[in-house]
Structure formats: C-alpha cells, structure tokens
Amino acid sequence: MKKIYFITAILFFNLYFSQHKKYSDYYNIKKNYENYPENDSRAFVFLDQYIKLAKQKKDYDRLAQGYEDAVFYSASSVDKLKYADSTVYAALLSKNNDIISDAYLGKGIIYYFNYKKYKPALDEYLKAYEYSENSTNDYLKNEILYHLGVVKCYLGYYDSALAHFQKANDYFYQKLQEKAHPNIIFNNKKGYYNSLHRIIVCYRNLKSYNAADSLITKGLAQTQNNPDFQQEYGYFLKEKGIEQLRKNDVKNALNSLQKSIKPINHINDFAWSTVNYFYIGKSYLALENSHEAIQYFQKVDSVFQEHNFILPELRENYEQLIHYYKDQKDNSKELYYTKQLLKADRIISKDFAYLSSTIHKDYDTRTLQEEKERLERTTSWGKWIIIGLIFLALLLVAIIAEKLRNEKNIKINYKILEDKILNNLYTPSHEKFDSKPNEDEKCNLNEELVGQILSKLKSFEDKCGFIENGLTINKLAHKLHTNSNYLSQIINEYKGVNFNRYLSELRIRYITNKLYNDKIYLTYKIETLAEKCGIASRTNFSNLFREINGMRPTDFIKKRQKDIKTGCQNFPVFGTV
Template identity: 30%
Template sequence: MKKLIAIISVITNYALLQATPVLDSTLIHLSKSDYEFFLRKVNENEKNLKFKKAWLLKAKNEENHAEQIKAYRQLMINEPIKIKKVYADSIITIALKTKNLNTIGNAYLNKGIVFYENKELVQALNFYIKAESYLEKSQNQYDLSKAKYAIAQTKFYLGFYDEAIIIFNELEAFFIEENDRAYLNTIHALGLCNMKISNFNKVTYYNSLGIKLCHDWEIPQMIKYFEHSEAINKYHKKEYNSCIDNLTKIISLLTKESDFDNITIANFYIAKSYWMLNKTNQAIPYLLKVDKTFLEKKYIRPDVRESYELLIKYYSDKGDANKQLLYINRLLEVDSILNHNYKYLSRKIFKEYDAKKLIKAKAEIENKMIWRNSMAYGTATIFIVVSFIGIRKHRRKSKYYKQKFEELMSANSNEKSFVSKTTDNDLEINPEIIESALKNLEKFEKTKKYLEKDMNLSKIAAYLKTNTKYASKIILKHRGKKTIDYINDLKIDYIIELLKTENKYRNYTNKALAEEVGFGSTQNFTRAFKNRTDISPTYFVQKINEMS
C-alpha cells in the first residue's frame, strides 16, 4: 500500500478551517503573504496549521481555485480519517467549479486514496474508476496512468488478480518510457499478482528483470523488494531452505528502514518454510514475531492470518491449553480486523479455524479448565457421562453419514434442481440479454467450462457475454445459487459421477481430485465437497470401495 500512496500525492482538507468560527488578526495578517512564503513555511513544519489556514484564506479571498486545492491538501496531512474524508469532499467541490477534467479527475483520485488508506477498498475502487473516467477525457496520459495503477493495486488487494495483471501489463508499456521508478513498481506488482495465480516462473522473470534494471538505472533501494518477492516465490516452489536463507538476509535490510510490514511477511514465510520442513520448534519464534507486530501495530493481512492457526495447532499438540486459548482469542481479534479491512478477500481465503470453530474450541478449552479444577468432585462420573454422550454422537453421526452416502449413490447427477427466487421482471435486465446469457450458460455447463482452474464471476460473465452484475443476478435467479456456490457444486457433481463410474479416480488423492476439477487448493475442494454433500470425499471413496 505504501507504493500506491507514494505514487499518488497525499491530499488535504477543509473541515478544521471551517471549525474555526473567528479568524484572528494574525491569520488575516499572514494571508497577505505570497504563496511561495506559505509553501516554504509549511515545508519547514508541516504540523503548523497557522500557515496552512492563512494560505487557504488568501486563496479563498482571491477565488484562486488551484491554490485553494493546494492549501486543502496541506491541511489534510496528519489528520484523522474522518476529517480527511470531509476535506476530500471539499477538494472535489472546488475541482468541479474549475470545470477542468484533469483537476476533477485528480480530486476523485485523492478521495479514493483516503478510503484506500483506511482499507475501505471497494469504496476506494469506485472513486478511482470515477477519476479514470475524467482523466481519460482530459488526455493527460500520466495522471490517467496513476489512476489505472491505483485501480490495479486495489483489484490486487481485493483478489481480482487476473484483472489487475491486465492493467499492470498496460502500465508496464507506458511507464518504461515515462518513469523508471513507476516502471519498477509496476513489474514488482506484476510479480506479486502472478504469484497469487501460481505462475511462479513468471514471478522469477519479473524479479530478475527488476533486479537487473535497479543496477542499470542506479536505483539500489528497490533491489531488496524484488529479492523479498523472489524469496517468498521460492517458498511456493518448495525451495524452503533457500526461502529461509534469503529472507533472513533481507530482514536485516528492511529493519534499517523500519519496514515492519514486509518484515512481518518475511517472518511469516520463514516460519512456514520451517513448518514445511517439519521443524516446528524453529518456526515458532518467527510466528511469535508476527504476533508481536500485531500487538504493537495492529498490522495483519489475510495471508498472514495463518500464523495464528499454526500457533493454535502447535500448542494444541503440546497440550498447552493456556497458550492454545491465548491464540484462539488473538485469532478472533485478528478476524474482526480482517473482516473490516479486507471484507471481500477474507471471504475467499480458506480458514482452518473459522469464527464458529474458534468460539467452539474456546468454549471447550474453558470447560476443560473448569473440569480440571473440579476433578476431585466427580471425575469418574463426568468421564462416564461424556463418554456416553460421545458414543451416542458418534453413532448418530455415522448413521447420518451413511444416509448421505446412500442418497448420493442413488441420485442422478444429470438431474439438476434449480430454484427461481425472482421473476425476470424483478431482475431489471433486458429480456434479450437474459435469453442470450441463459443460452450461453447452458453451453457453459454442457462444455464443462466450469472445470477450468480458478473459475470465478469475472470469467463466467465473459462466457455469458455480459457484465458481472448481470451474470450474478441471472445465475441466482435461474440456478438458485450464488455464483461461487454454483460453480463449486458443478465441479463436485462432476467428480462424484467420476468416482461412481470410473475406478481409477478412487485411487486419487484429494489433491489430485481437486486438480482434476480445477480447484485452486485441496482445502477448497474438501470444503466444497462437504458443503455439497455433508460428507468428506475421503469417506465417500471409502464407502464406494467397500461396495466393490
């Protein structure tokens, strides 16, 4: 996020000035100074509001829109987010008065940055897109490229990696001729995007290119970020020892600049590498460093969330209920922040421990602690009762699983039951568009396009030859499901039929089955299978084999 904020200048505000009901004589006197004087004084001390207010007063008296906007931008620095939003609106109001498309576009771009800084990404994206529409008409290619960079960066954080790559590729061709630093930022972003879609060789290409150009163009301060990206890429390539060695060296460079966010990411991937090497005791100190940063700075990202799942598992295996409970509580706090800051992306990330499971585990541990303190008052009786309940639950669960398995075996996978929740009129979509989309949807199903890896709403909308909003509404109406559930269920129905009819698939691992139907991970596949059938794929295969 720092890169985006560095590329687009920080904006300013008006509300504090409005909050000053009476202008004192000093302010009136200062307002007679020239604009260069104000700029010099503000550069000397950006926290001194006196000169900023005088600057704005002079600009308002002279009805100088350009200087008013500059003054607002200065007033905005170091203010709380609520005040920044008010100031950003003031900038837009003045910009609209100028009727200058470039000025208006930059005003909306600034408003987007305010929301971006506060991690309100969807709202930020809306303002960036509005800025883009004005800047396209203004024909200022450089400012337009800044808006596109902001859009691409936001799409990356929202998880729309393919869409972000398309925009970054366009910017790569522009910035190579215009701005060396912006070009390096762009290819670094392309590396990160490709890492998210498992295109690891391309990540290496961009990182190698970036390091070479940093040397050629004498911009050494960027080298460590490409090395940081490539070290994490080595983790994904399962080169765990190289990942550990490289990130350990890079951390010392990042520490000099107090770059705690990239240090946190580095600590997480060092821990993950040790974990994958079955060196869990060596992983724990790095996970604890991630936790320390969270406690001190409240810094957390969706991909780093797994640190707490690993800590919970580690202390659970060690039988340390106190530590287990500590990190369950911490993960609940982490999730509350992620659900606010990364609302869209957090729903897409697989969670070993979701909120319900965490709360349940927390209650179980607390109950165990209570039981431990009262063992002298009936341990044997409690054990018998709990065992009896456990046996009954196990029997009921086994009976339920068996029933679900029999239902699946007797079901005809070709028969689909789709529910209409609305009428076509309620959709407020042209009937011709609906009819065309439905024909394409049937073709999508018959040709099994849903088996493509990482199929999502954007891709299916392209197949339906409509936009994502219409595609989502049409699928919900005519298939009775949200798009992701619709795609997942098609994949699961397909793999169930393969398991029922072709023996060779029963020897596949869950990972191989997941890849067969285009799931991005084994966890997503098993979760989707359970959501669709209420049983696990392992249990389903086991029961089929018992029948053979």
C-alpha cells in the same frame, strides 16, 4: 529600429513581471516548506498561509493544491483523511476534471495505504476514474489504473488486477524511453517498478511461477544498487524469498526475506511487513526452529492488534500459533490465538468476500468449535463459549441454507433473463407491450388517433425517451402532442399496465440490457445505474429491478461478472469490483 527593440523589451518585462506577480505570493510561501520531508508538520507554519491566501482569492485550483500538500505533510492518518476530504471539496469547486480526479485518487490512497480499507478506497478510485475518462493526462489515468489494480489484487480479483498492472507498466516503460525532466523520470520509474512488483504478486497468486521468476530477476537487477529505489528493491527481495521458500530453498529464502525487512519497514508499509514476518516464520519452521518461528508469527499478531488488519493469505499464521501452543499445552495462549483467528475470519469475510469464499481453511468453524469445547473443560468460563459457538454454528447453517436457496433462485432467474436478452426478447417494447385489447376493453377513441399515439409511443421507446428524470404522464403527453387522458387510456389498454408501471418496465429492461451487453455498466454503483435509466431513488430502483427481474441488481451484476471472468464471454472485463 532601436525604438522597436526598446518597446518590445518593455512589453516583455511587463508581461514577465505581471505573470511573476500573479504567482509570486503562492511561490514565496511554498518555497518555505516544499523541501520538508513527508509527515513533517513544521510545514503547516507556512502551509496555513498558502491555504488562507487561496481561500481569500477564491483560487480553487490553488486551494486544492494547498489541501493536497496538507495531506502530504500531516503526521496523523486522521488529519490526512480530513485534508483529503477538503481537497475533494476544493477540487469540485475548481470544476477541473483533472484536479477532481486527482483529489479522489488521493483520498483513495489514504484509505488504502493508511487505513487498509479497500472498499472505501475502491469507491474513491472509481470516482477518480470517471472524472479522468476524457482527460488527456495519461499519467493520471495510469496512476488511477494502478491503484484500481491494487485494491482488486487484495480483494482476490487477480486476473482483472493483472490486466490493470500490465497496462500501467507498459505506459511507464514507454515514458522511460522519452527524454524528460529528472523529476518526471523518477516518477515514471516509481510507477514502472511498483507496477512490476504488483504483476509479480498477481502471477504468484495465479501460480504462474515461471513468469514471476523472470520479473523478479529483472526487478532486482534494476534496483539492487540504486539508492533511490531501495523500497522497490525490498519488494522484489520479498517476492524472491517467497519463491525460494516455495522451491524449498529455505536458507536462501530466509536470507532474502530478512534483507527485505528494512526497506519495507522504513516506509511503514505494515501490510507487506506482515507478509515478510509470516514467511520468515515459515522458513524457521522448515528449519525446525520453532522458537524463532513463533516470534515472527507473533509479530504478525502485533500488527493485527494495532491496525485491525490482516491479509487472507496470513490466516495460516494463527493456525500455526494455535498448533504450537496446543502442543505446549498452554491453554491460555491457545485460547487467545483461537479468539484472534475468529476475529481475523470476521474481518476477512467482511473485507475480502471474494477470497474468503475460496481460501482453504484448515481451521473451519467445526474445528474451532471442537477446540473451544476442549478449552471449556480447562477454563472456568468455557461453557459460555460453547453456548455461543453452538448458537453461531446454528446461525451459520441457517445463513448458508438461505444463501444456497437464494443462489439457486438467482441462477434460475438470471438464466431466464439471459435467454430473453440473447434472443432479443427483452427489449424495452417487447413482451406484453403493444398487445391488442379485447373487444369489450377497447377505448372509445377512433382508430386513427389510437394508431398515431401508438406510433409515437414506439418512437419514444426506440429513442429511449423514458430514461429522462422526472418524466410524468403530463410531460410525455405534451411531448407527444396529445391529451394525457387519451395517453393514459391507450397505455392501459394497449400496453396492459398503467403509466407508472409502463415507465418502470421500460427503464428496468433498458438498464438490464446495458448491464448484460456493456461491461462498463458493471463498474457503476447502484445510485449511478438508477440515474442512468431515469429512476431517482436507489431504493426504488432496487425494488423495481427485483420485482421485474426476480433478482436484486447487485446479484445480477455479480453473476454477470462471474460469467465473464470464467470465460462465458470472449472479451475481458474492465473495472469489475
């Protein structure tokens, strides 16, 4: 019996030390830097060793982890993005979908948090979402869901973003009811409080003020005296201050907003800092303290100058500055802030297309043009401004006219397509396909052979064989056990088109039906849609879609998303962009 115990002990220690040795090299390096704070470049003395070791051993899981750590400890945004690219590269080599998904998520976070570039961030989040679809890692899935919601919220899709945040919030709340390691509990609390904050922001923009009030009270109660969550406490205070200002409780609003500055600025979240500055400025205006108000409005401009970033809801910031300096008869500063407003409008129109089409603009193009004309009389170079503005105004009118004409055509063509789809008149094999040729157009093949080939073609269409990439008439003839000349002749005469056109129409009708009936297809990029229906080129796909359907695929997708959002369908859309 002692011998058995002895042998068992030897086997156990051999197994333990072999596993310990397997990970000890990485562990011994990582323990030297893992306690450094974020953005501390001292970590690279050891982190470079970690990455070098992973490269030598071609351990791509570890290499991805090393690059992810490099993102965390890099001090500059440029380096963070560079290492985020390297993380994606290593993750793809690992062929582990969870690691790949996490890498794309990390890159998207850099675009969002460090650069405030929402469209690139959304592209990375969608890639992360695709790789996580079959994952069992629910934390990763809900983290992706949260960040998708963040970008959608900034782009103005508040209903869709709200659905994401609520789902993520429910997940993190459920996880908090389970016993777990303190680090896991901390991460779940972070996820819970941040998603709660985002839900409040959505409710505020959707004017669901009672719902927002209730959640603000809950968030403040749970974070107020908790030193680990002062950042989140600052977010809830910010929202409380905005709500108090809406209710004209100005002094308390000012107090809440000023208290929220420190925890938000502590993490350099300049986006929410500008929101704080703006509403503090509005609070001072309500108290008729223009001097203090202007200082805070100018803080928003300072952030704009440094980061070339502004939120649509802060557009009013420049209107207030222009009004103020107009009253002060300070032409120089009025002109400067007018130019800043025009610059802000360009950014809003580019990065916030959805919001820029709906946001109320007290200073529209005509007003700005009139103000420029007035300033021209007091500045030596004003005449060039007015010439430029007239040109821009004419160009804008032409663009708007063209846009309206295109929108009208899009609505007409979309309605035609929708009627066909709803009445089952737009299936791949419908319409001119299977029409009988005239007597003088009939081929010289016997009817039995023609019937066999047409039957096989119908089966080919019903089974969606046409979505295969690189399909040629020779390949199809081989699959149908017939001669390519016979097949070409029958397609020309019985389908009314040549083989290439026949294949293109099948593919475009297939993907059009998918876009209309399956909402997940609305989240795909054009390249993915082309691939899904067997077309190799994005350009070729777009051209064929427009030629066959009378509208671009992007226009069809936007119109379909709008119909779903406005309640034309009885199901919610997930993943609209």
